[in-house]
Amino acid sequence: MLWLDGDLVAPSAARIDPADRGLLLGDGLFETMRAVAGRVPLLDRHLARLRAGAEELGIPVPYDDVAIAAASAAVLAADRLADAALRLTLTRGPGPRGLPPPPAPRPTLLLAAFPLPSPPLPARAILATVTRRNERSPLLRLKTLSYLDSLLALREAQGRGADEALLLNTAGRLACATTANLFLIEPDGRLATPPPSEGVLPGITRGLIIELADELGVACVEEPLPPARLRSAAGTFLTGSLAGIRPLLAVDDWTVGAGEPHPLALRLQAAWRTRLGIA
Amino acid sequence: MLWLDGDLVAPSAARIDPADRGLLLGDGLFETMRAVAGRVPLLDRHLARLRAGAEELGIPVPYDDVAIAAASAAVLAADRLADAALRLTLTRGPGPRGLPPPPAPRPTLLLAAFPLPSPPLPARAILATVTRRNERSPLLRLKTLSYLDSLLALREAQGRGADEALLLNTAGRLACATTANLFLIEPDGRLATPPPSEGVLPGITRGLIIELADELGVACVEEPLPPARLRSAAGTFLTGSLAGIRPLLAVDDWTVGAGEPHPLALRLQAAWRTRLGIA
Numbered sequence: 001m002l003w004l005d006g007d008l009v010a011p012s013a014a015r016i017d018p019a020d021r022g023l024l025l026g027d028g029l030f031e032t033m034r035a036v037a038g039r040v041p042l043l044d045r046h047l048a049r050l051r052a053g054a055e056e057l058g059i060p061v062p063y064d065d066v067a068i069a070a071a072s073a074a075v076l077a078a079d080r081l082a083d084a085a086l087r088l089t090l091t092r093g094p095g096p097r098g099l100p101p102p103p104a105p106r107p108t109l110l111l112a113a114f115p116l117p118s119p120p121l122p123a124r125a126i127l128a129t130v131t132r133r134n135e136r137s138p139l140l141r142l143k144t145l146s147y148l149d150s151l152l153a154l155r156e157a158q159g160r161g162a163d164e165a166l167l168l169n170t171a172g173r174l175a176c177a178t179t180a181n182l183f184l185i186e187p188d189g190r191l192a193t194p195p196p197s198e199g200v201l202p203g204i205t206r207g208l209i210i211e212l213a214d215e216l217g218v219a220c221v222e223e224p225l226p227p228a229r230l231r232s233a234a235g236t237f238l239t240g241s242l243a244g245i246r247p248l249l250a251v252d253d254w255t256v257g258a259g260e261p262h263p264l265a266l267r268l269q270a271a272w273r274t275r276l277g278i279a
Numbered sequence: 280m281l282w283l284d285g286d287l288v289a290p291s292a293a294r295i296d297p298a299d300r301g302l303l304l305g306d307g308l309f310e311t312m313r314a315v316a317g318r319v320p321l322l323d324r325h326l327a328r329l330r331a332g333a334e335e336l337g338i339p340v341p342y343d344d345v346a347i348a349a350a351s352a353a354v355l356a357a358d359r360l361a362d363a364a365l366r367l368t369l370t371r372g373p374g375p376r377g378l379p380p381p382p383a384p385r386p387t388l389l390l391a392a393f394p395l396p397s398p399p400l401p402a403r404a405i406l407a408t409v410t411r412r413n414e415r416s417p418l419l420r421l422k423t424l425s426y427l428d429s430l431l432a433l434r435e436a437q438g439r440g441a442d443e444a445l446l447l448n449t450a451g452r453l454a455c456a457t458t459a460n461l462f463l464i465e466p467d468g469r470l471a472t473p474p475p476s477e478g479v480l481p482g483i484t485r486g487l488i489i490e491l492a493d494e495l496g497v498a499c500v501e502e503p504l505p506p507a508r509l510r511s512a513a514g515t516f517l518t519g520s521l522a523g524i525r526p527l528l529a530v531d532d533w534t535v536g537a538g539e540p541h542p543l544a545l546r547l548q549a550a551w552r553t554r555l556g557i558a
Contacts, residue, residue, distance in 0.1 A: 016295035026425040097393040114376040134413035146305040146425035
């Protein structure tokens with residue numbers, strides 16, 4: 001079942017208006033969230049990010065957090081899912097032809113639950129050559145509906161026999177993976193990750209991992225990272241809302257660190273599971 | 280009436296699947312075309328561009344040109360529109376959750392007609408500061424569903440009392456307007472416009488204007504254009520499929536040329552009208 005604009009409906013009965021600006025112009029935002037035992041432990045953080053992005057784009061959010069939490073619970077219950085992936089999509093809704101938005105938008109809010117994908121294996125990545133992240137656009141720091149650059153990079157990775165792609169920004173520095181943030185583990189044991197100003201989404205799990213590392217006494221530096229930093233790293237991992245941490249073992253023909261998941265990545269993964277209440 | 284995946288349907292009955300990747304990931308392309316007297320004079324060029332983009336993205340186009348031409352005629356007839364704007368939208372169709380596309384996509388093809396907007400007045404533009412075009416992504420040369428950067432620039436223009444925005448690329452050179460290509464008229468009477476490699480859509484009207492200029496004995500140079508070239512230009516205009524040519528009279532606080540539509544822009548507009556059969 002889907003939750004669409006206030007109603008729980010069967011997918012076959014759920015209708016998106018062909019004039020929806022989310023479809024026609026990419027005029028919207030989304031969140032992908034992890035449900036654990038029928039709850040969404042980080043819902044408040046996801047909704048805060050969604051509201052900040054919607055404010056920046058001038059899209060009203062037509063439901064309060066309590067209503068969206070109830071909708072999440074209703075979708076999970078209807079689908080008999082406890083541990084699941086939840087996708088929340090917000091668009092500006094239907095509008096007249098053309099770029100200028102309607103003065104009184106009727107936004108679309110869609111919520112759907114999916115079985116949790118299997119935990120991913122540690123990844124072998126490429127540095128994508130097909131495209132670059134645009135750190136000069138504020139949209140790269142929002143979770144908008146535009147994922148074609150990531151799709152191009154993922155296709156390049158698969159064509160080159162890899163699982164994932166790391167994207168550079170237009171300045172040639174490390175940004176992120178196709179749907180995940182990137183962390184390096186330095187030889188001195190600290191963490192490093194690019195700041196949002198590098199064309200990087202401020203991921204919810206990225207932010208949580210920085211906090212959990214701090215609780216473990218591990219500092220994290222947010223700084224621009226040239227690709228050569230991969231060669232001096234002791235380890236590297238990706239972060240995302242569904243899998244938490246995914247170790248990265250190699251990039252192009254370079255084996256990162258010892259070529260196996262770094263002990264700090266495993267400690268942080270355990271801390272993330274505990275924090276979310278994953279058994 | 281809309282034409283959706285083979286059927287002519289009323290807008291209230293037309294249903295886009297909430298799992299459509301066009302909505303969820305911006306995974307699709309579109310064309311905006313001008314209909315004249317119930318026909319679409321440049322349909323072949325629009326469909327050639329659509330097919331080239333779909334090939335690059337790996338999206339099958341489920342109908343041949345004859346079928347799409349018949350669908351265009353059917354939509355125009357059903358709406359009793361002769362001179363109109365036609366929007367053709369192609370998406371990869373519904374898919375499972377996540378970025379990887381389904382192995383056997385069922386693309387969505389949507390065609391809708393709209394009354395033609397009033398011919399726009401000559402424009403006063405700003406140089407957008409809020410965002411930049413990413414000439415390092417191949418997607419900027421395709422007409423994808425992602426128009427949020429253009430929307431940000433248009434909002435900035437309106438907030439600063441202008442009609443339009445010119446976008447720079449990440450290298451700081453002139454790219455295009457929010458939904459139109461940009462041409463400069465040089466003091467020696469030649470035309471200049473940025474090439475697609477500058478992060479510019481190869482517009483159908485852009486291409487036609489280059490041909491029509493050639494027929495008038497006017498050369499057009501495709502070359503990177505620093506913003507300072509606006510100050511030395513004798514005139515400048517925008518091109519798009521609905522309006523043809525729209526003169527640009529000022530950019531920021533700079534009056535371009537004589538501050539009125541350049542005679543060459545008016546000659547090219549007349550040639551464009553003749554070529555499309557506009558009375």
